[in-house]
Amino acid sequence: MDGRLLIFTGNANPALAQEIARNLRINLGRALVGTFKNGETRVKIHDNVRGCDVFVIQPTCTPVDHHLMELLIMIDAFRRASAARVTAVIPYYGYAKQEKKTSGREPISAKLVANLIRTAGADRVLTMDLHAPAIEGFFDIPVDHLQASPLLADYIRELNLPNPVVVSPDTGGVGRANRFRERIGAGLAIIAKQRPEPDTAEVIEMVGEVEGKTAIIVDDMISTGGTLIEAAQTLLARGARAVYACATHGIFAENALQLIAESDLVETVVTNTIPQPPTAAAARVRTISVAPLFAEAIMRIHKDLSLSALFS
Known part of the structure; x- marks a missing residue:
């Protein structure tokens, strides 16, 4: 041997x-x-x-x-x-x-x-x-x-976003979002949602202040993009000045990239755990290597x- x-x-x-x-x-x-x-x-x-x-x-x-x-x-x-x-x-x-x-x-x-x-x-x-x-x-x-959060946090920190607040898109991801918040030195907000059926989500309520701030939604994966887009809409409706998104795994099932391209998200940051198609760049998706x-x-x-x- x-x-x-x-x-x-x-x-x-x-x-x-x-x-x-x-x-x-x-x-x-x-x-x-x-x-x-x-x-x-x-x-x-x-x-x-x-x-x-x-x-x-x-x-x-x-x-x-x-x-x-x-x-x-x-x-x-x-x-x-x-x-x-x-x-x-x-x-x-x-x-x-x-x-x-x-x-x-x-x-x-x-x-x-x-x-x-x-x-x-x-x-x-x-x-x-x-x-x-x-x-x-x-x-x-x-x-x-x-x-992957240290790599994603380093990228967000280099953007030097004004008045950042990290947002957990559901209560189950609060721990992940809080660790991310600590790494970039930002506030924390939490969106409560329910899933009436698989791959669909409905926002119920939000905890935390986002008015006038740059919101960064942090999740482990983006699948259909429904949760992400609805969260972004909620944040902008509550007065956020801009919304970014970070996730480790960019699954982007079905027409998720098209929906993200048409959304108000400034940038969506994922890693290359999953290979991304050429259309990802057009949807303002940034890929970081792990x-x-x-x-x-x-x-x-x-x-x-x-x-x-x-x-x-």
Whole structure:
């Protein structure tokens, strides 16, 4: 066992994987990841991985099921090729919103996905900003949970926005928004909302003063954009002078980018955990790279060093 560090990627976000590899000053491992004519996922590892420390970079973004199967089959291939350790690097964890039952006869899909990753043969997981931190407990293997808020806060701080106030778009994200507020030295406001059905939200009330201030909505992900746009409208109606948005994962499902482009948001800042289409720039979406952070985490895991410094 030589313990060499090897980085591989599926088709979910090869650009991020390539950037991580450049930060580590190594080349991506060689592998064929495609489909057979019948639509089944095809994987063939071209490099010798026996005794190696393998990291598979694959966010489970759209198409979620396909990218999940690529990840599972790649993990199985590395395990069968006698890799010493296989770490699933999942910058964006799909099915994270299905982490609990909201009514009878519903699955807990986030737990099922955790079971599948472990059964495929992963020894540990490296991820970023899980929608529900409790998902860490779904795994029976070590989970390293990175945070993008320091990177996003640094960007917002460099804008030197006048009289900023950080806004949580729901009560569940108050802790996240408060930590962000502390990093940039701003006030805090909270929007209370309800979800009459999945992917829809209605604003009920707001706590905090935003009149004459620059509002920064902070969330972990942007999916349909409905919550974000309605929050922005509420803030402007309450007298905010401008509204920005920050989120780790830019899912932008369906026509979300068009809706954001037509909204009053000055800028929407996301990371590259999920690859963004060329139309994102036209919607005033700014993408910040998390590759250096993931590269540092991978090197620390490889050398059995603490990751605590990355969480501060």
